[in-house]
Amino acid sequence: MIYREAGEFKTSYVDDGQTFPIRFDRLGYYVTLAVAFLVIPFMVNDYWVNAIFLPFLIYAIAAIGLNILVGYCGQVSLGTGGFMAVGAYSVYKLMTAFPDINIFFHVIIAGAITAAVGVLFGLPSLRIKGFYLAVATLAAQFFLVWLFNRVPWFYNYSASGQISAPERTVFGIPVTGAETQPWAVYLFCLVFLVGSALIARNLTRGSTGRRWMAIRDMDIAAEIIGVNPLTAKLTAFAASSFFVGVAGALFFAVYLGAVEVGEAFGISKSFLVLFMIIIGGLGSIFGSFAGAAFLVLLPVALKVVGADMFGWPTDTVAHLQLVIVGALIVTFLVLEPHGLAQLWRVTKEKLRLWPFPH
């Protein structure tokens, strides 16, 4: 009854093409933004930020990036962890080499460097697709991790082989290093997430997005109607890697602070982000959010329920989490290949008519 589109008439193509065509959705979007920017920063403490908000915000950026490549352009990638590592090491090198430049720009430049690396590893996609491409990107994953482990220049010849983020500030407020405030790092990552989501939405709604989706749905027909497969695939790799690189940079600099590449950006990270977009919904920006939220909240929820309420041993809970995630992936692939985003769409379709059956 409240959620409806009857009576809303679009009189221009601009109105018709907006992201949230239904007024209620639009309202919900503004409220969410307002809460995220104006309410949550005043309520969060250290635990909330480190256990839930930071991982969610950062993984959501990575999921948006991977969704562009896999969900929109149909090019399977298992190299997400490696590309996040490129972002992390780029921002580390930039932070230590140019300490006077604001970290905000470092993160963006790190994304751009990752985009270039992504294009490089995207070149095989012009010749191979599907499983074979997945294996080629897997090679990127292992090669990049090996590279950052073996070439001391990348970790500034530190004895431990780790990289750790020095303190950097935005408007005089530290966002990296040991002295950070929860609300500051939260807002810093939130700005990047909102920016990423807006850019990703804009790219996917217009001609670039249609080129990607045409390649995904039928590459031969796409070429016949005038899509250059080379530029379409490589722009998808570039845009995707940019967001993944930004996520990697934030993951290292803001969230972890110190990183050992094999541990933080191993193959399991690639799969984690891939699971997020499969569960959340391929080819959907909202799905990237939903999947990231789901996989970040699941361990926390299981810990609260299992360990705190029932008093189970923590390793049991950790194993249970793996079982549940695995089962969920199979369930989603079988029952709802379009993920949480599709469930959300179906719910909205139903809500439009509710409480009437037709």
Added chain:
Amino acid sequence: MLDATEGYTTADGRKIGGVVMEMKNITLRFGGVTAIQDISFDIREGEIRAIIGPNGAGKSSMLNVISGFYVPQEGEVWFRGARRPQMRPYQVAQQGIARTFQNIALFEGMSVLDNVMTGRLTEMKASIWTQALWKGPAEREEVANREIAEKVIDFLEIQHIRKTPVSRLPYGLKKRVELARALASEPKLLLLDEPMAGMNVEEKEDMSRFILDVNDEFGTTIALIEHDMGVVMDLSDRVVVMDYGKKIGDGSPDEVRNNQAVIDAYLGVAHD
């Protein structure tokens, strides 16, 4: 024979212009199989040109040569007065040649509107940076192209399904959406590969009407492959007949109908 620049007038009084596309001595081989053997013909401005022939005659291969999907071993393709160098299919599309497929090749994951809008992609040039911002050049370009796409949608009477995902549509409508996608690019030459395959009589009549209307309203030059002889003879101005990769007839529907080689190809010849 007709001169390359001078046109002719059809039986129903339409003026046909000069040569748009000319195939000169095209030969296409796949390994040891010769799919097309030394075929030449032209397509003229504003006409409806049919390519017919029994199964396996090489008609679809011919269309694939025109749309740049196959590269012939011998022969030249001339388009709008210039010899066409070897091109990738997307470059051919950018030159203004659009096509539909024998087996529908729509983008199943996208809505009807998005599918039709993909037909405008050759004209959409806003850079990826302006698109990331959206407001400004990208949005203006989107709206301008949306208007053209909507004209085609109106023309083909598919307004009611514009937001429907293509995968939900029945066969006949999918064929129409595919035509809409090809038309949206405002092609100089439109290639239709069996536009009426698998349709019932009413759907065929609808499709025939759309093809004639397209030709009439936009003056689009059309080359089509079709098996339904009644449709071909009614629609087309001139017909090329192929058999086993060779051209066995070329002319107006009446000339072709009375051509002994064509009759033999379709009905068979007694071997004694």
